[in-house]
Amino acid sequence: MVEQIKPRYSSVWISKMAEIPQDAWDALAMPLKTPFLEWNWLNNLETSQSAIAKTGWLANHLTLWRERTLIAAAPLYLKGHSYGEFVFDHQWAEVAERIGVQYYPKLLGMTPFTPAEGYRFLIAPGEDEDEITALMVHEIDIFCIKNRISSCHFLYVDPQWQPVLERQGFTAWLHHSYVWENDGFQTFDDYLTVFNANQRRNIKRERKAVEKVGLKLQALTGEAIPKSLFPLMYQFYADTCDKFGWWGSKYLTKRFFEQLHHDYRHRVVFFAAYHEQAPHQPVGMSFCLYKDDRLYGRYWGSFQEIDCLHFDACYYAPIEWAIANGIQTFDPGAGGRHKKRRGFPAAPNYSLHRFYHQRLGQILLPHIREVNQLEAQEIAAMNADLPFSQ
Numbered sequence: 001m002v003e004q005i006k007p008r009y010s011s012v013w014i015s016k017m018a019e020i021p022q023d024a025w026d027a028l029a030m031p032l033k034t035p036f037l038e039w040n041w042l043n044n045l046e047t048s049q050s051a052i053a054k055t056g057w058l059a060n061h062l063t064l065w066r067e068r069t070l071i072a073a074a075p076l077y078l079k080g081h082s083y084g085e086f087v088f089d090h091q092w093a094e095v096a097e098r099i100g101v102q103y104y105p106k107l108l109g110m111t112p113f114t115p116a117e118g119y120r121f122l123i124a125p126g127e128d129e130d131e132i133t134a135l136m137v138h139e140i141d142i143f144c145i146k147n148r149i150s151s152c153h154f155l156y157v158d159p160q161w162q163p164v165l166e167r168q169g170f171t172a173w174l175h176h177s178y179v180w181e182n183d184g185f186q187t188f189d190d191y192l193t194v195f196n197a198n199q200r201r202n203i204k205r206e207r208k209a210v211e212k213v214g215l216k217l218q219a220l221t222g223e224a225i226p227k228s229l230f231p232l233m234y235q236f237y238a239d240t241c242d243k244f245g246w247w248g249s250k251y252l253t254k255r256f257f258e259q260l261h262h263d264y265r266h267r268v269v270f271f272a273a274y275h276e277q278a279p280h281q282p283v284g285m286s287f288c289l290y291k292d293d294r295l296y297g298r299y300w301g302s303f304q305e306i307d308c309l310h311f312d313a314c315y316y317a318p319i320e321w322a323i324a325n326g327i328q329t330f331d332p333g334a335g336g337r338h339k340k341r342r343g344f345p346a347a348p349n350y351s352l353h354r355f356y357h358q359r360l361g362q363i364l365l366p367h368i369r370e371v372n373q374l375e376a377q378e379i380a381a382m383n384a385d386l387p388f389s390q
Helices: 022-029 039-047 090-098 129-146 162-166 188-192 197-212 229-243 254-263 309-324 358-383
Strands: 010-014 057-059 061-066 069-074 077-079 106-109 151-154 171-178 215-221 268-275 284-291 294-302 329-331 346-355
Touching: 010 129, 022 039, 022 069, 039 254, 061 129, 069 129, 090 358, 106 129, 129 151, 129 162, 162 171, 162 346, 171 358, 188 197, 188 309, 197 215, 197 309, 215 309, 229 254, 229 268, 229 284, 229 294, 268 309, 284 309, 294 309, 309 329, 346 358
Parallel strands: 106 151, 294 329
Antiparallel strands: 010 061, 057 077, 061 069, 077 106, 151 346, 171 346, 215 268, 268 284, 284 294
């Protein structure tokens, strides 16, 4: 019996998504739960000049091929700073500077500006996940060592993929998001029953405050979204970011929003607030994405200060739509000051890290276990303080 020769793999580093055939990439991305690793979304970030070298996101995607077949891929970026990540490692950079280590550039795996769980290597069905992951990690190690990259980081990782990376020696750092889960709700009133009486009254009052000024929230999806709403969403987004000054996190360009109409509106939900006297021009709007049974909040804005409109457009209207459309989880986006009181418990998420500078790893890694314990306690404390009836 002749021993079967193991197929040969070739790895290729790609400097932009446009160099990778969309069909080949999406054959790996479409089966995933997250919409943020699909070709159109990632390509749009690059072609819109949102995630490019000039803004500190130098695309450096790793692909693995068997002959001419793409069998695995990883969207990766060389980062010259830590902005737009929402995992705050600035203190690590400060430690590196104190000991004379160049922290940047670092190699980063995540969807730019998107603090939503689900990042992972894209691997073709039927392939050995551990084997393919090991091959890709090996290529990453070689690249980082050869180019004197200080570290590699994967953020908001898919929890099912996390143990695969930990078996490759990556260290997990615990964080938290706020995620609503559909506990078999059939109506918005079902959702209200989980709260104590005081918070039920508060939510009803907030929704009525929007109604009293003559506003009505309308959910718009796919083909039903007027093309004009995409550049308008940019204006809302930019206005909201500008209100927070330096901390506004205005990373996306107008072109990014405009291009969504052509290639990604099938994933978009706008929750637009229309005044009864001007039914064709929203006074405020939130921007969400959905895939299968998952909904993700991204951005929102309003040109007028309208009491409680933010809560309705970003939380209540999306939850009502989620219940009606069989959505099981809703991640409303970064931040949490308002979310936990509206039915979004703290949910753990992890980032994964490897340091190629020995001294930096020796200083930072021993403390992560203690940090994780403190974070777990914080998550438990936050969830013990939710305004639920039980």
